[in-house]
Amino acid sequence: MDIAIRTAAESAVGHCFRDAALLEQALMHASLADTRVASNERLEFLGDAILGTIICEHLYRTFPDLLEGELTKIKSHVVSRRTCAEVAVGLGLDRFLLLGKGMSRRQSLPESVAAAVYESIVAAIFLDAGWQAAQNFVLDHMASRVVQAVRLGHQNNFKSALQQALLQMRRPSATYSVLDEKGPDHAKCFEVCVQSGDQRFPARWGPSKKEAEQLAALEALRALGLVTDTAGGEPMIAWPTEATDATDAGDAQASSSSESSQSERNASTAAGASSSDVSSTDSASSR
Numbered sequence: 001m002d003i004a005i006r007t008a009a010e011s012a013v014g015h016c017f018r019d020a021a022l023l024e025q026a027l028m029h030a031s032l033a034d035t036r037v038a039s040n041e042r043l044e045f046l047g048d049a050i051l052g053t054i055i056c057e058h059l060y061r062t063f064p065d066l067l068e069g070e071l072t073k074i075k076s077h078v079v080s081r082r083t084c085a086e087v088a089v090g091l092g093l094d095r096f097l098l099l100g101k102g103m104s105r106r107q108s109l110p111e112s113v114a115a116a117v118y119e120s121i122v123a124a125i126f127l128d129a130g131w132q133a134a135q136n137f138v139l140d141h142m143a144s145r146v147v148q149a150v151r152l153g154h155q156n157n158f159k160s161a162l163q164q165a166l167l168q169m170r171r172p173s174a175t176y177s178v179l180d181e182k183g184p185d186h187a188k189c190f191e192v193c194v195q196s197g198d199q200r201f202p203a204r205w206g207p208s209k210k211e212a213e214q215l216a217a218l219e220a221l222r223a224l225g226l227v228t229d230t231a232g233g234e235p236m237i238a239w240p241t242e243a244t245d246a247t248d249a250g251d252a253q254a255s256s257s258s259e260s261s262q263s264e265r266n267a268s269t270a271a272g273a274s275s276s277d278v279s280s281t282d283s284a285s286s287r
Helices: 003-013 020-026 041-062 068-078 081-091 111-129 131-152 158-168 209-223 249-255 257-286
Strands: 174-182 189-196 204-206 227-229 235-237
Touching: 003 020, 020 041, 020 111, 041 068, 041 111, 041 131, 068 131, 081 111, 081 131, 111 131, 158 174, 158 209, 158 235, 174 209, 189 209, 204 209, 209 227, 209 235
Parallel strands: none
Antiparallel strands: 174 189, 189 204, 227 235
8 A cells, every 4th residue: 555545544544553454455445356355345344343332332331221222223323324424434534445447437435335444444443453442433433423313313214203203192103105206217306295194294305215205204293393403403303292192293392392301411411421431541542
């Protein structure tokens, strides 16, 4: 690996590799590797397991009052392909990927490839410097996303959030209908609406059926008075109580404000705990 590329990659990751071959393999896509074994796929496999364990331990220690189901939802969001890809691009790892000609000509890097290089880097750091170094790397970039997932209450899965809200409000389950579609086959957009019993909520357009359904579910949550926007414009769910009557959506938002406040307190506690964890582990490393 070129020394300039290695230096820049290590700077982006925040780790100086003792074994430069691990960094090179973590950045080696199968499209350029001589064999699949020489690519970053094996490191991706290991990194996926390490990432999941680090996040699970962090959630377990940080949120002692959350049940298994809630912990699982948060963990699934934080270690998702989408989140890992966002972190990888945010670190600039996509700039250092070693790609074959076919892949390098693409205008944008597939989400799966970006997520894979992040998990590969996690494994490479673990093999190069041990568990503590890998944990520090992961939590440096993921702890804030854990806090955000707890605070917002939906983990960007508005369909699941709507279904849970309707259940708590004793309303019929949500059903989704495609009302219209436009565009060529390779770039279609879909208009989807969601309905609960006799009530149909405003429809939304999306670049895929899946995305349109998520946006329609968010619209339904807004119509039910269960969503408020943060100062940054992000939707935050105020969960209804199980005893909420179907006709009292407005009251549901008010009655659930204490739950929303509790989520804010949990998130605030998590933020403090994360900072404390990182500080303590850094101190341990220095010793």
